[in-house]
Amino acid sequence: MPAYSTELPLRSDLNDTHEELAKRWATTGLWWSGAERLAIVEEVRSARDSEPLAPWESPSQVEGLIPDDNVLPSAAVDAIWRITNHPGTLTAEWHASIVGQGLDPEAYAELVGVVAQANAVDRFADALNLERVSLPEPSRLEPARSPDPSVQVSSHWVPTAQIKGPNVVKALSAVPFENESMQLLSSVQYVGLGDLLADLVSDQNSLSRMQVEVIAARTSKLNECFY
Amino acid sequence: MNQDAEVTFEAIDNSESGDGGVEHGALLSRLCEAIYNEDQNQLASIKDQVVESAGADVLVDAVAVSAHFYMMTRIADATGTPLDAGSVEPSIQIRELVGVNAFTSRREAQK
DSSP: OOSOOOSSOOOHHHHHHHHHHHHHHTSOOSSSOHHHHHHHHHHHHHHHHSOOOOTTOOGGGSTTTSOTTOSSOHHHHHHHHHHHHOGGGOOHHHHHHHHTTTOOHHHHHHHHHHHHHHHHHHHHHHHTTOOOOOOOOOOOOOOOOOOOTTOBOSSSSSOBOSOOSOHHHHTTTTSHHHHHHHHHHHHHHSOOGGGTTTOSSSOBTTBOHHHHHHHHHHHHHHTTOOO | OOOOSOOOSHHHHOSSSOOTTSTTHHHHHHHHHHHHHTOHHHHHHHHHHHHHHTOHHHHHHHHHHHHHHHHHHHHHHHHTOOOOGGGTTTTHHHHHHHTOTTSHHHHHTTO
16 A cells, blocks of 8 residues: 555655555564554654644653653653754753663664654655555564664764764664665655765756755755754 | 756755755745745645646655655754764865854764
8 A cells, every 4th residue: 555645746666665664663673662663653743743842841741741651761752852843952961861761872773763764754744735654553573672782882972883884874873774764765755875975966856966955955954953 | 957057055045045056946945944844824835836837746856855854864963973074174164154053963963
């Protein structure tokens, strides 16, 4: 079943990839179960659809905002809302406070991956007035929750693997499944990351590469992202 | 789609300055602003303009690119991703021109 039903000329690779992303969200991760990963996506949607909170307000501390039976720990909920609605305000101190509440640094990296993907996929649907992609049944397998001794905190706040490539690709290298999802989206919504610097001139579907980069840079600036 | 040979950073800095040498640059910049602002009236108007000026396929592809950077910015900012070593020096002038040096993420990614 396609992710979207629309009269717009939606490319099939976009439709298929968003459908694939929903399946990947429902899959058991390294640190979060399928049900928890879907809860992360649902929390992104709650954060986007709720009345805005100031960056310093934690949704877990607002009475009645987060249901008592939420499957996610408070630190995860607070991180999801902050990353979704105030990415330009994130600091090293804030990150330390989140993992300091007992969220494993690698689990945090996986959470960032799912939150970021959900923001991209839902933002696309919302901007084109499409129904957001529906979420499948979660996998019942339990995650291993086993730290990888080969990943370390070196260049980023989060632990990363020793891989080559741009720092933004290295960012989620401790959770390769999320890095793969990021690259799947890049290949249909931006530029295949392998071609990022190798080919600076080819058109990307109906857009010239310069148009793509204007959109990318303008959006990054609006989101107050320095990288 | 084609663009002129000389490209500037006007359409990145804001949508009021011009196309910056990129075909429909200002219009695409306004589309990004409307997606960010989530003002349905503003967004509907800009989308109509994009379809009329450039076509529905350009609208879909442009929204896809913009939406993609709601992922990339969150990955970079939530993980403390520093600039790549090889791009620090070459991007000094660009960062100054597009006005990103004051962002929290500039300061924090170095920690």
